[in-house]
Amino acid sequence: xxxxxxxxxxxxxxxxxxxxxxxxxxxxxxxxxxxxxxxxxxxxxxxxxxxxxxxxxxxxxxxxxxxxxxxxxxxxxxxxxxxxxxxxxxxxxxxxxxxxxxxxxxxxxxxxxxxxxxxxxxxxxxxxxxxxxxxxxxxxxxxxxxxxxxxxxxxxxxxxxxxxxxxxxxxxxxxxxxxxxxxxxxxxxxxxxxxxxxxxxxxxxxxxxxxxxxxxxxxxxxxxxxxxxxxxxxxxxxxxxxxxxxxxxxxxxxxxxxxxxxxxxxxxxxxxxxxxxxxxxxxxxxxxxxxxxxxxxxxxxxxxxxxxxxxxxxxxxxxxxxxxxxxxxxxxxxxxxxxxxxxxxxxxxxxxxxxxxxxxxxxxxxxxxxxxxxxxxxxxxxxxxxxxxxxxxxxxxxxxxxxxxxxxxxxxxxxxxxxxx
Numbered sequence: 001x002x003x004x005x006x007x008x009x010x011x012x013x014x015x016x017x018x019x020x021x022x023x024x025x026x027x028x029x030x031x032x033x034x035x036x037x038x039x040x041x042x043x044x045x046x047x048x049x050x051x052x053x054x055x056x057x058x059x060x061x062x063x064x065x066x067x068x069x070x071x072x073x074x075x076x077x078x079x080x081x082x083x084x085x086x087x088x089x090x091x092x093x094x095x096x097x098x099x100x101x102x103x104x105x106x107x108x109x110x111x112x113x114x115x116x117x118x119x120x121x122x123x124x125x126x127x128x129x130x131x132x133x134x135x136x137x138x139x140x141x142x143x144x145x146x147x148x149x150x151x152x153x154x155x156x157x158x159x160x161x162x163x164x165x166x167x168x169x170x171x172x173x174x175x176x177x178x179x180x181x182x183x184x185x186x187x188x189x190x191x192x193x194x195x196x197x198x199x200x201x202x203x204x205x206x207x208x209x210x211x212x213x214x215x216x217x218x219x220x221x222x223x224x225x226x227x228x229x230x231x232x233x234x235x236x237x238x239x240x241x242x243x244x245x246x247x248x249x250x251x252x253x254x255x256x257x258x259x260x261x262x263x264x265x266x267x268x269x270x271x272x273x274x275x276x277x278x279x280x281x282x283x284x285x286x287x288x289x290x291x292x293x294x295x296x297x298x299x300x301x302x303x304x305x306x307x308x309x310x311x312x313x314x315x316x317x318x319x320x321x322x323x324x325x326x327x328x329x330x331x332x333x334x335x336x337x338x339x340x341x342x343x344x345x346x347x348x349x350x351x352x353x354x355x356x357x358x359x360x361x362x363x364x365x366x367x368x369x370x371x372x373x374x375x376x377x378x379x380x381x382x383x384x385x386x387x388x389x390x391x392x393x394x395x396x397x398x399x400x401x402x403x404x405x406x407x408x409x410x411x412x413x414x415x416x417x418x419x420x421x
Contacts, residue, residue, distance in 0.1 A: 289329035
């Protein structure tokens, strides 16, 4: 039994652990806090949690164990002389030592060192190894005992699907645990297992949502680029405007096709003429594509941002933006070439940025899903009940409404593309 100086305040420990689980944003944060609380309340030498990773159950987080211990005990999988993982008759990896028995549920409550819940505990591993029936104890590595840990507790972490990991508590002194404490920790372990599974599920859901929004953002940018190319094509088809007007209109369109249109600038230079003619912003970091006719360089098409932006494919620009600028520069080269008497019959929709109907349909599906989510979010607002002084709530409502309007316009544009309009 625990001495008076080592009595554990079960209620406080349980509250600390459950609060950590409730406020944690990731499994790593939750487990670090749980081990901190356990070590502080129980005053044991070392704590750790193992979680499944592939076929093995390595230490996910640990506190107090030596590097040598972690290196020797991190993997539980048995291996043959060539390093291949050993498996049982059902094809499951053979997990070694007492940790493996607890994780696989190969425990017997008839033995004093196992519980009905499936935990293992010992208050003196020296006596355990000396006095226990080897057949009942099974094959063990004895690393914990060799490193001086006399008190050892291994508790399975379970959820509705089964055992997902293991909680390990080690101490150098004997008699650190009691039946009541092990029973209490088993209950805490079940709560930890369920909460960790929920956290993992929530993190996966967030990752899927982030990826969905990333794809939607990329597709919106792609639609914007495609729209810009079509508008350039229409400008070129208009025979009633001069070359200067054509080039000026093309250069003016380009910032709107970049990922940060509000701070994007473009400058088209052809034979010492600059477009747009009212461009006053000094270009910072830029990417430039060459304008040429019959192998003679006539100028450049440069893009830039007026503010410092994160590094992407080339400087602050995405690969898609670089492709777009190169394509527009090629288009301008052909327009200038044609104005000088050349023959240009290639259509802009022959280039790689034009999407097929399958891709357009996929984009539309993403946008429709995003719109449906936004509509559900907006239903949670009752604009008549929003106080006039809650500007943040009102701003959120306005931004959400604007996003939905943009989505509806995008859906219509995609429908037009599918129908060939």
